[in-house]
Amino acid sequence: MDNNAYLQKIEATITEGKYKDNWNSLSAFQVPEWYKNAKFGIFIHWGLYSIPAYDSEWYSRNMYIEGSKAYEHHLAVYGHPKEFGYKDFIPMFQAEKFNADEWAELFKKAGARYVMPVAEHHDGFQMYQSSISHYNTVEMGPKRDLLKEMKAAYEKQELTFCVSSHRAEHWFFMSHGKKFDSDIKEPLARGDFYWPAMPEPDHHDLYGSPPSEEFLEDWLIRCCELVDQYQPKVFYFDWWIQTAAFKPYLKKFSAYYYNKGEEWGTPVAINYKHDAFMLGCAVPDVERGQFADLKPYFWQTDTAVAKNSWCYTENNDYKSADEIIRDxxxxxxxxxxLLLNIGPKADGSIPDEDRDILLAIGKWLDVNGEAIYDTTFWRIYGEGPTMVKEGQFTDGNTKVFTSEDIRYTVKENILYATVLAYPDNGVVHLNALKENSHHFQGLIKDIQVLGFDEQPEWNRTENALSITTKNVRSTAPIVFKLELD
Known part of the structure; x- marks a missing residue:
């Protein structure tokens, strides 16, 4: 199908479907129940940038900035970018150890309910078969439809398949290579790997340096092609789609995708950042950060097992499994x-550190998952002295929680109270559940501690619900299961 025919197909789907390309119509969106109940997913950054495994997944941009550490590394290891450019990594990307079934089994053991591979990153190399560009893993590199293999493997494990697109930033991502003698040279035309490589804009300017109509149509078709070929249940967008030029195309994509979900009989959702959508038209995402308080709307955090990079690098600074569980x-x-990212190596193998973290999370969820999956929020999210810093890019420092930091979730008549840092003396005070509390004045029928045979002692006074254990020990959070009556 040529581009004009595809654009006509998109318009026809919008015209004939329930959802139209305006905020009023898109506000009819409802978050799928499966998504609200899943609670934990896996994000995957894997691509050409995994070959140098240096700096970050922004290697394709940074290697063309003279004087940057990525540029100096590239000179030392691969040579000058005019002789060995980013495109020359393509033949090196063979994915020779990639086994989608092994990945799926690991993610299942980790306790994930959905998986979201990056289909196309800012570098413009597609991890799937595409009619829009020859620069994809079916025609080049491994000569395999990696996304198709993942979808089949994940769905076999009953993991919900999702995708992300970071294509929008490709408008400017390769632009620095035009500033000196590199392999990024004019003229660049649609279909070229480095096209369009336009000057990098001020990322705080929502109106300046708008992409061309040609680029925006190409972006729209690429996104719709992903929807048509792989039927993802969540479609994640990275930043920069919040700029003014993208708005009409973003609305068209949303209407097209939501209408396709209606056709499939399967509810779908979109993730966004930076107020790219009107609230209520999609699911907001907080990159590498959290909200400080309970929100009346469903939201998502995307973060990574490593603090310094989304992709695999040889010197990743890893978080601990306990830290991630508390988050x-x-x-x-x-x-x-929580959408938790891992970074496979270029050959398709999962680094030991990533694997160990995932398995540790899965081990905790095997015991305590009932306090996470299929739950909803309580009257308050929790209590305790530790304040979580709100906003994006706030996960660089490990949060130090105390035994007074409690988090609540609820399912039917069961209230779960999770102690983020269990005290050595085994005594926990839940202030929100004291007698005559304005949060809860009902009856507590029974209290159990998940994962331990010990029956805790408990006493409810005007100051707190006090729970005492003698043999409960853990560096990870401990969950009390309260049966209410």
Whole structure:
């Protein structure tokens, strides 16, 4: 199908479907129940940038900035960019150890409910078969439809398949290579790997340096092609789609995708950042950060097992599994979901550090998952002295929680109270559940501690619900299961 025919197909789907390309119509969107119940997903950054495994997934941009550490590294290892450019990594990307079934089994053991591979990153190399560009993994590199293999493997494990597109930023991502003698040279035309490589804009300017109509139509068709070929249940967008030029095309894509979900009989959702959407038309995402308080709307955090990079690098600074589990509990208590990123190596193998973290999370969820999955928020998200810093890019420092930091979730008549840092003396005080509390004045029928045979002792006074254990020990959060009556 040529581009004009595809654009006509998009318009016809919008015309004939329930959803139209305006905010009023898109506000009829409802978050799928499966998504609200899933709570934990896996994000995957894997591509050409995994070959140098240096700096970050922005290697394709940074290697063309003279004087940057990525540029100096590239000179030392691969040579000058005019002789060895980013495109020359394509033949090196063979994915020779990639086994989608092994990945799916690992993610299942980790306790994930949905998986979201990056289909196309800012570098413009597609991890799937495409009619829009020859620069994809079916025609080049491994000569395999990696996305198709992942979809089949994940769905076999009953993991919900999702995708992300970071294509929007390709408008400017390769532009620095035009500033000196590199392999990025004019003229560049649609279909070229480096096209369009336009000057990088001020990222705080929502109106300046708008992409051309040609680029925006190309972006729209690429996104719709992903929808048509792979039927993802969530479609994640990275930043820069919030700029003014993208708005009409973003609305068209949303209407097209939501209408396709209606055709499939399967509810779908979109993730966005930076107020790219009107609230209520899609699911907001907080990159590498959290909300400080409970939100009345469903939201998502996307973060990574490593603090320094989304992709695999040889010197990744990893978080601990316990740290990630505490964040998961905090996010879920505030009506959110955690999308946790890993970075496979270029050959398709999962680094040991990533694997160990995922398995540790899965081990905790095997015991405590009932306090996470299929739950909803309580009257308050929790209590305690530790304040979680709100906003994006706030996960660089490990949060130090105390035994007074409690998070609540609820399912039917069961209230779960998760202690983020369990005290050595085994005594926990839940102030929100004291007698005559304005949060809860009902009856507590029974209290259990998940994962332990010990029956805790408990006493409810005007100051707190006090729970005492003798043999409960863990560096990870401990969950009390309260049966209410």
């Amino acid at each position: 998961l509990v905090d996010i879920v208590s505030k009506n959110g979901s």
